[in-house]
Structures are given as structure tokens and as C-alpha cells.
Amino acid sequence: MSDETNAVGNVVDAAKNKVNELADRARAAGHEVASQVGNNPLDNAGDKAMAAEDHLKADVHHAEANASMGEAKKDVSRDS
Numbered sequence: 050m051s052d053e054t055n056a057v058g059n060v061v062d063a064a065k066n067k068v069n070e071l072a073d074r075a076r077a078a079g080h081e082v083a084s085q086v087g088n089n090p091l092d093n094a095g096d097k098a099m100a101a102e103d104h105l106k107a108d109v110h111h112a113e114a115n116a117s118m119g120e121a122k123k124d125v126s127r128d129s
Contacts, residue, residue: 052124052125052127053124053125055120055121055124056120056121056124056125057121059117059118059120059121059124060117060118060121062113062114062117063113063114063115063117063118063121064114066110066111066113066114066117067110067111067114069106069110070107070110070111070114071107073103073104073106073107073110074103074104074107076099076103077099077100077101077103077104077107078100080096080097080099080100080103081096081097081100083096084096084097084100
């Protein structure tokens with residue numbers, strides 16, 4: 050497989066990870082809101098925990114997107 054093909058694949062992977070990151074951050078925001086407006090302290094604590102988990106998932110997707118873009122840049126620079 051050529052470096053150019055690898056670069057395109059890595060850019061696609063980075064885009065997928067960014068979409069997943071945004072979805073995770075949106076879910077986290079929803080859980081944060083739910084934890085503030087609920088009447089049950091136990092449910093509120095559960096929502097806070099789910100928000101924290103979604104933030105961690107978003108951070109992982111962010112790192113994976115950056116790694117994929119770094120690989121794409123390496124592939125493009127080798128192709129030049």
C-alpha cells in the first residue's frame with residue numbers, strides 16, 4: 050500500500066475519532082445537566098459518573114485522532 054493511500058486512511062480514521070469525540074462530549078454535557086436538575090441524589094451521582102466516563106472516552110478519541118493525523122502527516126512527508 051502506498052504512503053498516499055495510508056495517509057488517506059489515517060485522515061479518515063482521524064475524522065471518525067473526532068466525530069466520536071464530539072458525540073462523547075455531547076453525551077457528557079447531557080449527563081452533567083441531568084445531574085444538576087434531578088431530584089434524586091443517587092441518580093444525580095450516577096449522572097455525574099456517566100459524564101466523567103464520557104469525558105474520558107472523548108479524551109481517548111481526541112488522542113487517537115491526533116495520532117492518526119500525525120501518521121497521515123508522516124505518510125505525506127515521505128511521499129513528497
